[in-house]
Amino acid sequence: MPSQMQYLLDNPERVLELTWDHIQLVGVAILVATAIGVPLGILIHRVRWLQLPVLNLSGLLYTVPSLAFFAILIPYTGIGKTTATTALAVYSLLAIVRNTSAGLDEVDRASVDAANGMGMTAFQRLRLVELPLALPYILTGIRIATVAGISIAAIAAVIGAGGLGRLIFDGIRTVDANRIIAGSIMCILLALIADFGIGRLSLLIRRDLRASAERGS
Amino acid sequence: MTYNGILQLNGCLFWKRDCHAFSLLRPTIPSRHPNNEDVVMGKGVCLLLPMITLENVTKIYRADGHTTNAVENVSFTVNEGELAVLIGPSGSGKTTTMRMMNRLEEATSGVISVNGRNIRSMNVVELRRNIGYVIQQGGLFPHFTVAENVSIVPRLLGWNKKRQRQRAEELLALVDLDPSVFADRFPRQLSGGQQQRVGVARALAADAPIILMDEPFGAVDPITRNQLQRWLRQIQRDVRKTIVFVTHDINEAFLLGDRIILMKDGQIQQNGTPADLLRHPASDFVKEFIGDEFALQALEHTYIAELATTEVPAMPDDGLVISGDLSIPEASREITQSESTGHEGFWVSNGNGEPDGYVTYEEFASVISEGIASDVENENRDEINPELIGKENAKPDAISPR
Numbered sequence: 001m002p003s004q005m006q007y008l009l010d011n012p013e014r015v016l017e018l019t020w021d022h023i024q025l026v027g028v029a030i031l032v033a034t035a036i037g038v039p040l041g042i043l044i045h046r047v048r049w050l051q052l053p054v055l056n057l058s059g060l061l062y063t064v065p066s067l068a069f070f071a072i073l074i075p076y077t078g079i080g081k082t083t084a085t086t087a088l089a090v091y092s093l094l095a096i097v098r099n100t101s102a103g104l105d106e107v108d109r110a111s112v113d114a115a116n117g118m119g120m121t122a123f124q125r126l127r128l129v130e131l132p133l134a135l136p137y138i139l140t141g142i143r144i145a146t147v148a149g150i151s152i153a154a155i156a157a158v159i160g161a162g163g164l165g166r167l168i169f170d171g172i173r174t175v176d177a178n179r180i181i182a183g184s185i186m187c188i189l190l191a192l193i194a195d196f197g198i199g200r201l202s203l204l205i206r207r208d209l210r211a212s213a214e215r216g217s
Numbered sequence: 218m219t220y221n222g223i224l225q226l227n228g229c230l231f232w233k234r235d236c237h238a239f240s241l242l243r244p245t246i247p248s249r250h251p252n253n254e255d256v257v258m259g260k261g262v263c264l265l266l267p268m269i270t271l272e273n274v275t276k277i278y279r280a281d282g283h284t285t286n287a288v289e290n291v292s293f294t295v296n297e298g299e300l301a302v303l304i305g306p307s308g309s310g311k312t313t314t315m316r317m318m319n320r321l322e323e324a325t326s327g328v329i330s331v332n333g334r335n336i337r338s339m340n341v342v343e344l345r346r347n348i349g350y351v352i353q354q355g356g357l358f359p360h361f362t363v364a365e366n367v368s369i370v371p372r373l374l375g376w377n378k379k380r381q382r383q384r385a386e387e388l389l390a391l392v393d394l395d396p397s398v399f400a401d402r403f404p405r406q407l408s409g410g411q412q413q414r415v416g417v418a419r420a421l422a423a424d425a426p427i428i429l430m431d432e433p434f435g436a437v438d439p440i441t442r443n444q445l446q447r448w449l450r451q452i453q454r455d456v457r458k459t460i461v462f463v464t465h466d467i468n469e470a471f472l473l474g475d476r477i478i479l480m481k482d483g484q485i486q487q488n489g490t491p492a493d494l495l496r497h498p499a500s501d502f503v504k505e506f507i508g509d510e511f512a513l514q515a516l517e518h519t520y521i522a523e524l525a526t527t528e529v530p531a532m533p534d535d536g537l538v539i540s541g542d543l544s545i546p547e548a549s550r551e552i553t554q555s556e557s558t559g560h561e562g563f564w565v566s567n568g569n570g571e572p573d574g575y576v577t578y579e580e581f582a583s584v585i586s587e588g589i590a591s592d593v594e595n596e597n598r599d600e601i602n603p604e605l606i607g608k609e610n611a612k613p614d615a616i617s618p619r
Binding site: 086088108110113116117118119120129131206207209211212215 | 319321340341343345348349350352353354356358359360361362369376381403404406419429437479495583
């Protein structure tokens with residue numbers, strides 16, 4: 001085993017604790033972003049003139065450097081998890097809103113027409129037809145946001161939000177490459193697992209996709 | 218054998234493939250429809266009850282300062298149990314006309330009534346649940362199984378799961394898809410023709426009295442389309458729904474339609490039975506539309522001489538003479554283009570001018586209809602249980618036309 005992995009092997013509890021912190025941080029942020037982003041995506045799909053301002057605004061927010069964003073938020077939300085979660089949720093918004101709206105746009109006209117024609121209410125159409133069919137797009141949005149969120153969350157350690165960023169910043173401060181490597185490896189692992197896991201989620205929910213995936217393999 | 222022919226009554230021409238006595242069993246109807254036309258048939262009385270009525274319906278689209286009259290001042294009636302075909306070139310307003318019936322489009326002016334009620338006064342969801350709707354490629358939901366697709370309207374109506382499933386299996390059997398094979402498949406695992414059948418089954422699931430079909434067979438290959446057309450005719454014989462069917466295929470219109478409404482530029486060019494359109498085309502456009510597009514491939518090889526009877530009535534001066542070696546499509550072209558359609562039939566000559574055969578238009582029209590559907594007649598449909606189709610249409614004491 002290379003010596004660079006030593007920290008990871010010597011302090012498994014510490015690493016796991018920080019990893020769990022990290023998961024919580026990103027998880028809560030993604031949940032919040034989804035809870036806001038999906039309805040917002042539905043809204044701009046239905047009310048077309050809102051599309052441009054909403055996407056532009058969330059695109060603009062996305063370009064704000066994360067450190068600056070934390071700094072801007074601190075006067076309002078203080079130091080710690082709340083600020084980090086807020087910033088992460090705002091960053092995640094763009095991908096989720098845009099993909100929700102794009103996914104709904106991509107739903108086959110025939111399915112929407114059939115749903116209307118058979119007498120579904122707008123809500124039934126959304127619940128039974130449009131959201132399930134847009135699901136792969138929405139999950140892709142969540143996936144992109146999650147993977148990006150995992151790396152951005154590492155920076156949040158600067159403002160005392162905890163997580164794997166702690167290892168990295170501690171490593172920088174004490175000139176201990178092993179800590180930096182341990183933190184980075186766990187971040188990468190988390191991102192890979194999230195990427196794969198959320199990717200599989202649509203197969204779990206949509207039986208028809210699962211059926212064709214099984215047939216294809 | 219089904220009664221087949223043209224019935225001339227009160228100056229109106231009715232083309233009835235068969236006649237159910239269902240209206241006798243509905244005491245409430247005469248008071249609601251004072252203008253019933255009674256058609257007395259050999260085996261019972263058919264009341265032609267208006268199911269869908271359009272009065273001066275206009276649809277105007279406004280976009281970017283332009284106004285387009287998609288449908289202009291259209292009026293017609295579709296009777297109960299009738300299959301009415303809306304046909305015309307693209308942009309003729311046929312689809313818009315149909316979509317106004319379930320308020321997928323709102324009419325700009327005019328009145329549309331379904332079963333005697335102005336649809337504007339009805340709850341739109343309620344209205345649509347009472348109207349089956351089939352679109353091109355079936356419009357099946359890809360994420361639902363075949364059974365779930367079929368039972369979606371029962372689900373919306375709050376039936377329990379078991380009853381939904383049962384209904385789906387009944388309907389799949391009705392549309393000739395083995396439930397044990399197809400019920401749990403997903404639409405993309407089906408061929409285009411099978412998807413189309415599921416689409417029809419879905420429209421029948423809640424036993425709505427009316428079904429709207431928007432070019433349902435437009436996206437399948439010609440052979441499958443032909444099978445589906447024959448199959449629909451058979452199904453319609455069993456379920457007797459009021460069907461409005463949009464197509465641009467004149468063969469399809471003649472094969473399926475009890476009534477054909479030919480549209481162009483948002484206006485009705487002619488509204489009549491297939492025989493009407495053939496015998497009395499209302500305009501050059503109708504002639505052209507029928508003449509150019511009415512290929513009748515199935516009848517290309519049937520010749521007039523084969524239809525001619527040897528009992529030849531005396532030919533008046535303006536009698537129409539058709540050469541016996543013409544095929545049926547060729548002859549129908551001659552008939553639509555000729556001026557002398559005032560008689561009951563035409564005379565057939567075999568070579569040297571003097572007519573030695575005679576064909577009534579009634580016979581001619583029924584051959585066209587029967588000829589296209591001849592394979593259907595041979596199919597054994599006894600396995601269909603009338604109870605599956607819905608009580609409304611399978612009254613045990615209804616007089617069988619066969």
